[in-house]
Amino acid sequence: MAESRLRSALAGRDAHIRSLRVALVCVTTLALVSMGGWYQAGKDITVHNPPDLTSGTSRPWWEVPKPNVYSFAAQIFTQINRWSSDGSEDYERNIHDYKHYLTPQCRATLEEDLNQKRSRGELAGRERSVAQISSLGFADWRVIAKDRDNWVVNVDLELKEWVGTQVVKQNYIRWPLKVVRYDIDRNANPWGLALDCFDAEPREIQFKHKENKQ
Numbered sequence: 001m002a003e004s005r006l007r008s009a010l011a012g013r014d015a016h017i018r019s020l021r022v023a024l025v026c027v028t029t030l031a032l033v034s035m036g037g038w039y040q041a042g043k044d045i046t047v048h049n050p051p052d053l054t055s056g057t058s059r060p061w062w063e064v065p066k067p068n069v070y071s072f073a074a075q076i077f078t079q080i081n082r083w084s085s086d087g088s089e090d091y092e093r094n095i096h097d098y099k100h101y102l103t104p105q106c107r108a109t110l111e112e113d114l115n116q117k118r119s120r121g122e123l124a125g126r127e128r129s130v131a132q133i134s135s136l137g138f139a140d141w142r143v144i145a146k147d148r149d150n151w152v153v154n155v156d157l158e159l160k161e162w163v164g165t166q167v168v169k170q171n172y173i174r175w176p177l178k179v180v181r182y183d184i185d186r187n188a189n190p191w192g193l194a195l196d197c198f199d200a201e202p203r204e205i206q207f208k209h210k211e212n213k214q
Contacts, residue, residue: 064151064181064193066143072193073153073177074132076101080110081130081159087123100188103180106197127162133172133207149181152199156207172207176200 080098083090095102095110102110117123136156144152154176161169175198182194 063148066140066145066151067138069143069151069179069193070138070153070155072191073151073179073195074155074157076195077155077175077177078130078132078157081128083123083126083128083161085127087126087128087161088118090128091117091123100184101191101194103182103194103196106178106195109197125163126168129160130157132156133158136207151179153177153179156205158207172205173202174205175202 076098080094081091082094091114095107095114099107114123133156142154144154146152154174156172156174159169159171159173160167178196178199180194180196182189182192184192184194186192
């Protein structure tokens with residue numbers, strides 16, 4: 001009888017040890033999965049920091065500040081439209097080089113514009129400069145938030161084109177650029193934003209450079 005009770009006690013002890021081991025394996029597995037998830041989340045989340053801290057820490061991490069949206073739109077658009085030597089080569093190369101910063105629809109629009117300009121002879125041998133007008137930079141009204149993932153950015157730029165040393169075009173233009181949140185490889189596009197081309201037709205604006213008084 002005593003021997004039977006002993007065997008029963010030992011069996012109960014062994015069963016309890018096995019259940020503890022199973023529980024330990026489950027807890028360890030869950031911990032490893034959680035750690036992996038936290039690690040990946042830290043790599044994938046893009047937090048947009050504004051150039052000033054007036055908003056404090058109350059701004060949600062996913063919110064893109066207006067200055068960041070404006071800087072993105074102005075920087076990418078001017079780079080795509082800068083022809084350093086020959087528009088027939090530079091424009092096409094720029095569209096390809098900045099493809100990760102364009103929506104597929106916008107890339108198709110720019111490629112159509114490329115083909116139209118090429119057929120009209122507006123590219124070969126031309127250099128182009130598209131630059132922000134220093135006195136007409138960022139202002140809050142220039143960035144219109146449609147929702148948390150879509151914006152319209154009004155960028156005023158000076159456009160100049162040369163053939164050789166001859167200036168053949170010089171305009172001051174307001175470009176209403178569409179910007180969208182873009183889910184793409186952060187190594188290819190660290191902004192997490194993309195140009196979606198134009199919200200409306202660009203229009204010429206009147207602007208005169210102010211001369212500095214000596």
